[in-house]
């Protein structure tokens with residue numbers, strides 16, 4: 001579409017939910033993080049120009065992609081069958097599990113899922129963490145009234161620190177980051193083995209070019225540099 005034939009390359013507008021450090025977060029008014037650098041590098045190497053980032057609610061990312069407001073999702077988004085019915089994903093670029101966060105010095109220190117019996121659990125709405133909480137609900141471990149859905153994980157963790165929920169279920173690297181920066185710790189891990197991919201519209205043939213760029217970024221060591229920069 002939009003290429004006007006001048007020397008300017010075609011723009012690809014990326015979207016994220018900047019409350020998921022170290023993948024994407026706000027720092028001094030800028031949106032920064034691993035996903036941001038990885039996506040911009042891939043867009044650039046694929047021969048496009050990265051437009052300015054749209055910061056959206058997680059649940060708005062897929063609709064915004066499909067209505068053309070954004071062209072690429074980079075948001076620590078897990079490749080899931082129900083999402084694959086709506087969008088395409090790049091090859092996986094990250095593997096994660098879920099972690100259960102609790103107050104660092106609180107009385108509540110669960111060692112496994114069964115210890116969540118009767119506890120209140122916070123998640124970000126529309127995430128795989130919410131999916132794990134719903135599984136615990138179906139298994140009768142937690143009650144519907146005790147499942148708190150937040151618009152983003154920063155608000156969920158603030159409520160955990162404030163004592164309004166007993167635990168938060170969130171992707172493992174993000175939990176680790178929260179535990180380094182706030183008064184919360186990882187109680188235990190739920191092994192989900194989920195994989196993150198970037199999202200693009202199903203009819204966007206630039207996906208193959210983005211995949212090639214991601215492969216090149218891995219092969220030449222840039223990927224490892226980004227991991228070192230944002231995770232170590």
Ligand code: GLN
Pocket residue numbers: 017020058075076077078079124126127128129153171
């Ligand atoms: N990986 C999780 C998911 O895809 C959470 C992503 C996020 O909160 N940004 O549902």
